[in-house]
Amino acid sequence: MSLHLFDFKEAIGQNYRSALPTEFKISASTTYDILVMRILTSNIDVHCKKNNKTIKLSENFTPFPLHLVGRKSSKQLKTLLHPFSLNDYVKFSKKYYGRNIIFYHNLLQELAFYFHYTNEKNHQAAFVNLYRILEYVSYSFPLIHSSHFGNYIGSFEAFRAYFTDVKTSEIGFFEKFTENLFRGTGYLSYTTDFDFSHADIAVANNCYDAFHKLAKSSDWITANRATHALSIENKRLIRLFKDTRNRYFHFAVGGQRNIQNTDLKDPDFFFEKINSKYLNWIGFIYGTVIRESLDNALL
Structure with a gap:
């Protein structure tokens, strides 16, 4: 999945990806809402097409206060959703995502630009x-x-x-x-x-x-x-x-x-x-x- 100026790349090591449902793995079909979750938890890389730079995110913004992310895995996403599971969210997304695509697309776009300018x-x-x-x-x-x-x-x-x-x-x-x-x-x-x-x-x-x-x-x-x-x-x-x-x-x-x-x-x-x-x-x-x-x- 990509935006006009940004691509999103998997940051979770190969050995840890098996814990992710298919819908949470980075691919051409990853939905915007899941990308928003992954960018806010910083277990994704953001690649800017304009300057050909890849941004390695390092802070999880979803707990308070924010945490530095060491090893990137499904743990950050599971902690975000607890007591619910990743599969619970997949069911939720399939039911409600279609009516909110524009919201998540715009939110993802603003976040990508925020991290781009921060990186610069x-x-x-x-x-x-x-x-x-x-x-x-x-x-x-x-x-x-x-x-x-x-x-x-x-x-x-x-x-x-x-x-x-x-x-x-x-x-x-x-x-x-x-x-x-x-x-x-x-x-x-x-x-x-x-x-x-x-x-x-x-x-x-x-x-x-x-x-x-x-x-x-x-x-x-x-x-x-x-x-x-x-x-x-x-x-x-x-x-x-x-x-x-x-x-x-x-x-x-x-x-x-x-x-x-x-x-x-x-x-x-x-x-x-x-x-x-x-x-x-x-x-x-x-x-x-x-x-x-x-x-x-x-x-």
Whole structure:
């Protein structure tokens, strides 16, 4: 299976492939949804046709916090789906994939470009694809999640819970969704940690200060300029994600002074330090949506 500018190649060693159902093995017929799972768990290689480079992925973005991947095998996929099996997902995919091909195709495309730009150390460009992913899943994840309830009342109640009022924005909608998705689990009160340490202290201070200004001082659980460490509760992470985009890519928002290129001594370093954290949260939400969809779907 390939996209216009990307091919996907098997990264699992020959000795470990027997644990994969046929549908999970990389071939011309591998479906986009399975490719999305494999790229987020980093047990696949991404080949860019434009520059003829193969990207060796190394981080599993589906657990929280993300894990470095050592030996690539079916383990990452099995852990993602637990307590369900790979074959359970194959049944689920065969039933629902056809109505969501465009969604998975677009999501895979954005992920491929994100990893391409990250591999090229163009982290500022990678953030653009990352934010496109956020906007794309903000309505899609709640719709996918609610559509797999086994009864109409359950589906309606699940979907209605995501709205706060008629003015709810896409991001507000998604925040409400994650609030419901993780209620009672503790994940929203866990923190995501950012580290702006750099050999050049001026760059470290500069990027730390710029990021610190994106949230209220009271929102930061950790804010240590001496170590350039910041941490924030996950319940505020989507809002921080949005504000990063608005304050950097817009010239004016609500009268606030935004982040200009002249404010950052090294924009690519700045985005390098935050991109993987945002993708980890999206990947973790994605895995949770898959498991709950499997649990609610009529297999």
